[in-house]
Amino acid sequence: METKCGKKIMRKDPVFRISPHSRGARPNPEEPVDEDDDVKAERQRAATALTTSQAGEKPVIIASCLHKEYAGQKKSCFSKRRKKIAARNISFCVKKGEILGLLGPNGAGKSSSIRMISGITKPTAGEVATCVSKTNNTVSFLGYCPQENVLWPSLTVREHLEIFAAIKGLRKGDATIAISRLVDTFKLHGQLDVQVQKLTAGAARKLCFVLSILGNSPVLLLDEPSTGMDPAGQQQMWQVIQASIKNTEKGALLATHYLAEAEAICDRIAIMVSGRLRCIGSIQHLKDKLGKDYILELRVKEAAQVTCVHTEILKLFPQVAPQERYFSFLVYKLPLADVYPLSQTFRKLEAVKHNFNLEEYSLSQCTLEKVGHLLWFVSFL
Numbered sequence: 001m002e003t004k005c006g007k008k009i010m011r012k013d014p015v016f017r018i019s020p021h022s023r024g025a026r027p028n029p030e031e032p033v034d035e036d037d038d039v040k041a042e043r044q045r046a047a048t049a050l051t052t053s054q055a056g057e058k059p060v061i062i063a064s065c066l067h068k069e070y071a072g073q074k075k076s077c078f079s080k081r082r083k084k085i086a087a088r089n090i091s092f093c094v095k096k097g098e099i100l101g102l103l104g105p106n107g108a109g110k111s112s113s114i115r116m117i118s119g120i121t122k123p124t125a126g127e128v129a130t131c132v133s134k135t136n137n138t139v140s141f142l143g144y145c146p147q148e149n150v151l152w153p154s155l156t157v158r159e160h161l162e163i164f165a166a167i168k169g170l171r172k173g174d175a176t177i178a179i180s181r182l183v184d185t186f187k188l189h190g191q192l193d194v195q196v197q198k199l200t201a202g203a204a205r206k207l208c209f210v211l212s213i214l215g216n217s218p219v220l221l222l223d224e225p226s227t228g229m230d231p232a233g234q235q236q237m238w239q240v241i242q243a244s245i246k247n248t249e250k251g252a253l254l255a256t257h258y259l260a261e262a263e264a265i266c267d268r269i270a271i272m273v274s275g276r277l278r279c280i281g282s283i284q285h286l287k288d289k290l291g292k293d294y295i296l297e298l299r300v301k302e303a304a305q306v307t308c309v310h311t312e313i314l315k316l317f318p319q320v321a322p323q324e325r326y327f328s329f330l331v332y333k334l335p336l337a338d339v340y341p342l343s344q345t346f347r348k349l350e351a352v353k354h355n356f357n358l359e360e361y362s363l364s365q366c367t368l369e370k371v372g373h374l375l376w377f378v379s380f381l
């Protein structure tokens with residue numbers, strides 16, 4: 001198979017590259033700064049879980065103080081190589097029977113975190129522990145759906161399923177049953193003998209996900225599995241993830257851009273921004289934590305006025321937290337204390353509108369949907 005498929009493709013293969021045992025703890029260069037209570041508590045939970053000897057209480061995944069730096073590219077032969085920090089000292093656990101959602105904008109560090117947990121990338125510092133024991137089969141312990149499809153273009157869907165079942169150590173009879181169940185669930189009958197390179201993007205993604213759950217692995221790492229999938233496929237995928245994790249000893253980490261997806265199937269959600277963990281807890285916790293604030297959005301007519309408007313907003317609302325500036329569109333987070341009484345706030349905003357020629361402004365309570373929308377913009381929460 002190696003010669004048939006070529007070295008390049010094999011080198012990218014996730015199944016042969018994972019090495020969950022090769023993980024040593026290295027001290028973390030960055031001290032946690034400005035962490036909210038939920039993030040601090042999770043850090044403590046991860047540290048305690050690493051040392052607990054009671055197997056029943058051990059989470060399925062422990063990520064403790066994970067830090068990842070990449071060597072940046074040189075702009076010219078004279079310039080210095082600037083390192084890129086993808087994950088900054090993050091800690092979290094995935095408990096038994098839990099689906100933890102990892103949410104964040106592009107470049108937040110979700111994939112880097114998942115790759116460190118899978119063993120594909122070595123952490124620069126920090127420690128990963130999974131429920132896999134040293135005697136477990138390295139490959140079968142992990143169901144991994146990477147962000148980019150890693151498939152053999154000239155092999156068919158059926159060949160992929162059979163090869164993955166064999167690699168994961170399924171006996172012939174078990175493999176036949178498992179494959180046929182997945183083929184039925186995801187309605188793959190018509191595609192079984194189609195070469196992967198002829199599949200649509202959505203169908204290839206579906207195959208990638210199906211391969212990750214084949215074999216009933218105790219640890220599921222899913223990196224944006226629903227990208228490009230049709231809504232029906234997405235629903236099937238959600239049901240399958242829930243059915244295979246809920247009330248079991250297994251656990252799943254699901255990176256996604258979609259708040260709706262996280263809300264639909266995750267027990268807890270962790271929000272990452274710029275390599276840091278900003279928030280972690282149940283949906284209700286997130287609603288309570290983030291729903292306390294108001295979001296102020298302003299659109300300035302003349303670009304030259306943007307700085308003056310920004311200065312005025314900081315002056316009028318001392319506790320305001322700027323979220324993002326996108327050309328002449330400004331977004332701020334306002335704590336309740338700065339907003340009440342509302343009548344006074346609207347008086348101030350009307351004055352800003354009049355004095356600085358605003359095109360429009362809006363002040364609204366920060367809903368979870370709004371958080372999802374903001375994740376695309378924010379550089380900090």
Ligand SMILES: Nc1ncnc2c1ncn2[C@@H]1O[C@H](COP(=O)(O)OP(=O)(O)OP(=O)(O)O)[C@@H](O)[C@H]1O
Nearest residue numbers: 070071084086104105106107108109110111112113
């Ligand atoms: N191999 C690499 N070499 C250098 N920089 C990298 C590498 N992989 C990721 N990065 C950088 O690290 C940061 C985090 O990337 P990562 O892919 O982990 O984020 P992400 O949250 O998964 O984003 P997305 O949702 O777009 O996939 C980004 O700035 C990215 O450019």
